Amino acid sequence: MGVGFGGNGGRVGRGTGRKSLNPEFLSRLQFALTISFHFIFPPISMGLGIMMVWMAWKHVRTGDPVWRQASLFWVKVYGLVFAMGIATGVVQEFQFGMNWSQYSRFVGNVFGSLLAAEGIFAFMLEGGFLGLMLFGGDRLGSRMWLAATVLVVFGAHFSALWILMANSWMQTPQGFEQHAGQWGPQAFMTNFGSVVNTPSFLPRLLHVYVASWMIGSALVLSVSAWYLLRNRHREFATRNFSAAIKVFTVLAILQVFIFGAQMAIEVTKNQEPKLAAMEGNWKTQTCAPLYLVGWVDESARQTYAIGVPCLLSFLSYGSFDAAVPGLDKFPEKNWAPVNLVFQAYHVMIDLGFLFPLIGVVAWFVWWRRKGERLPRWLLWVSISTVFLAEVATIAGWWTAEIGRQPWVVWNIMRTSAAVSPTLGTGDVLLSLITFALLYALLLVLFLFLLDRKIKHGPEALEERYQTDLPNTFRELFRQRAQARASGDLELEDVPR
Secondary structure, eight states: OOOOOOOOOOOSSTTTTOOOOSHHHHHHHHHHHHHHHHTTHHHHHHHHHHHHHHHHHHHHHHOOHHHHHHHHHHHHHHHHHHHHHHHHHHHHHHHHHHTOHHHHHHHHHHHHHHHHHIIIIIIHHHHHHHHHHHHOTTTSOHHHHHHHHHHHHHHHHHHHHHHHHHHHHHHSOOSEEEEEETTEEEEEESOHHHHHTOTTHHHHHHHHHHHHHHHHHHHHHHHHHHHHHHTOSHHHHHHHHHHHHHHHHHHHHHIIIIIHHHHHHHHHHHOHHHHHHHTTOOSOEESOOEEEEEEEETTTTEEEEEEETTHHHHHHHSOTTOEEOOGGGSOGGGOOOHHHHHHHHHHHHHHHHHHHHHHHHHHHHHHHTTTSOOOHHHHHHHHHHHHHHHHHHHHHHHHHHHTTTTEEETTTEEGGGTSOTTOOHHHHHHHHHHHHHHHHHHHHHHHHHHHHHHHHOOOOOOTHHHHSOOSSHHHHHHHHHHHHHHTOSOGGGSOO
């Protein structure tokens, strides 16, 4: 699994007020398309994986067959999501070399170790046990299947750790030196500890992890609500809804008041121009408002918005009278696309404030009406949560990446200097159109397969799924040996 990173926004020709169709702009647009599409899937796999671990643990602890049924159902969805994440993630590595060769040359000595570690340690662990998790549901006992699931999910999170480590270095670079090379300056790592533990790493890691877990719980909540709405698989849906709404609500509250807040404080400390763009703050001011919704007129350098007076000053610096730097403090050539960053950021925070409200109301109604049918409006709101959570997460990623512009490595390398010098406009335009068509087809295919799996619903459990399946490799090999000796081994299991 790869989360991805790069300069996926920004302007070409600031001052002319227009974007031109040149290789740099088209490469930016292509990266924005491919990374945004890819970023749909890794958070689902991490979040749904956590829910699957919890379900498998519940079955081991209680022996309740519903949790085994839930595990076998959700692992099919996980397999589909994982396949889409792999297919769309591989593209990013090729783009680094083909569209952003100058960037790859500059950061390769730093990035290479982080990406290599992701592949060698994390992805190999994840891929090594994936087969046991995906195809072992009706062949492995509950404890052995839980162990395989834990290792796969840990691998997914470990993979994301290395990718976010690399991305955080781009946002707040340290632990390196620049030296002249044959083809220009290059970054060389001088302190591995500083590279992997940049100021933005831990807040970003926790923020992304919690957002991913919210998406996973929202997916379980959404599907369960749909079954309840259709009056199908009620026992399965009731148990899953009850678990998911609790996880979603707690995570939504923690995200707003702890992990999201810490991420905002990190931006305030280390990337003041990004903060100014996120809030459409043109002039340095005390008692700066926190906007909730609005529009930025970049030509007039004016923000029209509804906000809470003085709240930005307080949240950023702990004082209502604190001065918040505006864009006027920084050179115009270092400004991000203000309105685009402003809109993406406020989509994220507005939905972030909405999620705890949805969770608390749904949890309260669920508690009050336990055993009774839930109101249809609540079920429809619950169904919408997975879509809203995905929108909020992608909007947050856009905020981080577009808000970093015009830098691909903050204050070190501009995105305009990172593009491959030999690219032709026609070449990139053709690849962009090809990717757009291919990803549209992949999206339709993904939604079709996901819809079919959900409509099919969970399988009815056979008794042998709870009783005689092996829980250790010793038991597994002993059963196979006994089957061979008795001649009961299935023909397809016999080596040819």
